Amino acid sequence: MYNREHLLEAAGTPMPLTETEQSVLMRIVDRHAADATQLVQILREVQASFRHIPADAMDSLAAALGIERAQVQAVAEFYTFFSTKPRGRxxxxxxxxxxxxxxxxxxxxxxxxxxxxxxxxxxxxxxxxxxxxxxxxxxxxxxxxxxxxxxxxxxxxxxxxxxxxxxxxxxxxxxxxxxxxxAVKDNIRRADLILKTELKPGSALKWSNTRGADSTLAEIEKSGLRGRGGAGFSTGMKWKFCRQAKSGPADAPAERYVVCNADEGEPGTFKDRVLLQSYADQVFEGMTLCGRVIGARQGYLYLRGEYLYLGDHLDRVLQERRRNHLLGSNILGEPGFDFDIEVRIGAGAYICGEESALIESLEGKRGVPRNRPPYPVTHGYRNKPTVVNNVETFAAAALIGLKGGAWFADVGTEKSKGTKILSISGDCAKPGIYEYPFGTSIRKILDDCGATNTLGLQIGGPSGIFISDREFDRVLGFEDLPTGGSFMIFDRTRDILEIVRNFTHFFAHESCGFCTPCRVGTSLLRNQLDKLCAGHGAKGDLVELTHISKLVKNTSHCGLGQTAANPILSTLERYPELYEQRLRAKAFEPGFDLDGALEVARRMAGRDDAHAHLEQEAVL
Ligand SMILES: Cc1cc2nc3c(=O)[nH]c(=O)nc-3n(C[C@H](O)[C@H](O)[C@H](O)COP(=O)(O)O)c2cc1C
Ligand code: SF4
CATH class of the missing domain: 3.40.30.10 (Glutaredoxin)
Structure with a gap:
């Protein structure tokens, strides 16, 4: 739609929008009812129409939405998929x-x-x-x-x-x-409780209408279900806290929200993609069940921007559910059971998977994590009690609503009930989706997916840990190896330090920049790994690497910074010799070559004697 070449804007001079462009912009705003909480959605459409977020559009949006221009600009600059300079068609x-x-x-x-x-x-x-x-x-x-x-x-x-x-x-x-x-394939290789049990749309809600919200919550608690997004908090407890939380004055109608976290940004994780593609009804049923239990009327599914291709499919499933009275007013004829779901799409920011950052993004802001407490169960979306659960958690909850808590609790281990869906990738013959009861050994999983000559694997994505070939008898579960589902396999041809380097680049890129230890620390870690991998590391660098890693881990504001050094710390612990082998004989080599930088000055002065050079080695 945007045909002008905006060369001036590309060169840094803002161009005023034409009348036609202004009307395109206002149509986008109107489609979102001039609702400032939809700023991320609005900017997504502006980016798609204009191929960037023009400076003039920021002024118009601020005026139309009744917010500061600084907020529009901050959001436009925060998300990777937005650009203030024109991108290609x-x-x-x-x-x-x-x-x-x-x-x-x-x-x-x-x-x-x-x-x-x-x-x-x-x-x-x-x-x-x-x-x-x-x-x-x-x-x-x-x-x-x-x-x-x-x-x-x-x-x-x-x-x-x-x-x-x-x-x-x-x-x-x-x-x-x-x-x-x-084409995106599901590649489901092993199905168990969640992927194998059929759920007729509405069947769990019908059951819940019969036995009531209290009894539904009791079944979720009895199941022992713990969150599948990584942290493993009890789902029954989360729903109970939210249900009990005051949402405002006693005489005002209760306002609570259900949010499905479909941000799935952890590298190596793709099981939510498959659930949304082929089990969307089950996920929405779980969200609706949660709405009934906590007394919410509105739910949001926050879909990562990278899964844009799923947007239309999810909207179609929601429409079908509305037609079948599984969403809307008086669901399945139950008076007062009103609930609907909207899909909101992100714009390329891993940090928006962190629940409070996700809520900020849902409110049309930058995805910067909030201070916690208070937690979302009491102060979430619009500062109201909110349940945020992972896609898989809702898919499991729907089945528990139908089959009962004992059905689920019968499988798994004492502290980890049920099954876990893994996204398996890397060096194996059959990568894809595998669902296992908790308690299954890593060795069995590696055998099933055809992994041979395995050096180790990264469990839980870059924020998880690296498991060596001496640990394959360890088992899936919160008692031993918790995971959000990422399972990346590396064979003996792989260079562990290159893997760690990739992860440190990821964190440095994805740090939201709010707190100094993470913003600066993740960049320092990235630089240190680059230096080591390039063969310029010295013994002092390893000391420095460990020191910065611990600092970032212990002083960062949110889970991203607190886990960013995990790949380094877990591989340093298991493979110190690999790091040692990369070191040069020198005790220390600075990250910045000051002597080299003075070369031009030396040439201008016509000098190259020993006194014109700087000695930069420091012995630690
Ligand atoms: C940096 C960061 C990224 C996260 N990304 C996700 C994610 O993509 N999906 C998810 O469900 N949880 C993610 N989480 C965990 C959420 O904050 C939250 O714990 C989870 O959505 C709660 O749902 P659950 O109880 O069902 O696991 C992330 C946490 C952090 C710190
Ligand atoms: S730890 Fe990193 S991602 Fe988290 S708030 Fe601080 S800068 Fe942002």
Whole structure:
């Protein structure tokens, strides 16, 4: 829709919007009822229509939404998928996850760069195409993956890149590109309680209407279900606290919210993608059940921007549920049981998976984590009591609503009831989705997915831990190895330090920048790993690496910073020799080559004697 070349804006001079552009902008605002809490959604549409967020549009949006311009600008600058400079008509991003690397993404990206004639981060001079890297797009078992104008591309090959470049050069709309470029498979390899048990839409709600909200909550508590997003908090307790929390004056109608966390940004995790693709009814049923228990009338599913391709499908499932009286007023004829769900889409920020940052984003703000306490169960969305649960948690809750708590609690271990859905990727013959009872050993999982010659695996994504081949008898579960579901396998041909380097780059890129230990610390860790991997590390650097890691872990404001050093600490503990082997004989080499930087001055002064050089070695 946006045809002007905005060269001045690209060069830093803001251009006023034309009348037509203003009316496009106002139509976007109207579609969102000029609701400032929808700022992220509004900016998504502005970005799609104008290929960037024009400076003039920020002024107009601030006026139309009744908020400060600074807020609009801060949000526009926070999310990776927004840009204040025009991007190409085709905006191509290549997934930079370690599992994509292992499938050849770096070579594919280099080839794309060569064919397009631009470097990562650049837009071609004709404005036709931009290309860059992006954090894991959640297609780890069918990479190398990427996005074009927000839509998922899978299984990229050189041949596909050739065809994509032709389509870009010919100006073929993305909607007319071959469908197979966008095919996303489920790859379910092992189904258990959650993936195998059939749930007829509405059946759990019908049961709940019969036995009542108290008894439904009692079943959830009896099941022992714990959150599947990583932290493992008791779901029954969370729902109970929220239900008991005061939402305002006693004479005002209660206002509570249900939020499904479908941000799934942890590299290596893609099981929520599959649940949303093939079990969406079950997830929505769990959310509705929660709404009934806590007395909420509105739910939101916060979908990560990388899963934009799922948006229409989810809206269709919601429409179908409304038609079948499973959403809306008096659900299934139960007077006063009113509940509806809306899908809100993120814009490329891993931190928005943290529940309080997610709520900020839902409110139209930057995804900066809140101080906790208070927790969302008492002060969540719009400062009202809110349950935030993971997609898998809601899918499990729906089945518990139908089958009862004992059915679920019968499976698993004492402290970890039920099953866990794993996203398995990396070095194995059969990557994909595997559901296991808690208590299953790592060895059994590796056997099932055809992993051989395994060096180790990263459990729980970069924020989790690295398990070596001496630990394969350990088991899944909160007692031993808790996980949000990411299971990345590495065989003996892999370089552990390169893996850790990829993870530290991820955290440095995704730190929201709010607190200093994480903002500065994750960058320092990234630089240290770069230095080590380039063979410039010295013994002092290892001391420094450990010191910064502990500092970042112990002093950061939220879970991102608190876990960012995990890959370093867990591999340093298990493989100190690998780090030692990379060190140079020198005790210390500075990250900045001061002597080299003085070369120009030496040449100008015509000197190259010993006194004109700086000695920079420090012995620690
Ligand atoms: C940096 C960070 C990212 C997170 N990302 C996710 C996520 O993508 N999905 C998720 O369910 N939980 C994520 N969490 C955990 C959430 O904060 C929260 O604990 C979870 O949504 C609660 O749901 P549950 O009780 O069902 O697990 C993340 C936490 C942190 C610190
Ligand atoms: S720890 Fe990192 S991500 Fe969390 S608030 Fe601080 S800067 Fe932001």
């Amino acid at each position: 085709y905006d191509i991003l290549i997934s930079d996850s370690i599992t994509d690397h292992m499938l050849g993404s770096r070579e594919i990206a280099a080839y794309l760069s060569e064919r397009l004639g631009i470097q990562p981060g650049e837009t071609r001079s004709d404005g036709q195409v931009s290309f860059d890297y992006t954090s894991c797009t959640g297609m780890c078992e069918q990479g190398p993956a990427g996005l074009v104008n927000g839509l998922t591309l899978t299984q990229l090959t050189r041949e596909r890149i050739d065809r994509i470049v032709d389509l870009v050069n010919a100006g073929t709309p993305v909607t007319q590109w071959p469908r197979e470029f966008f």
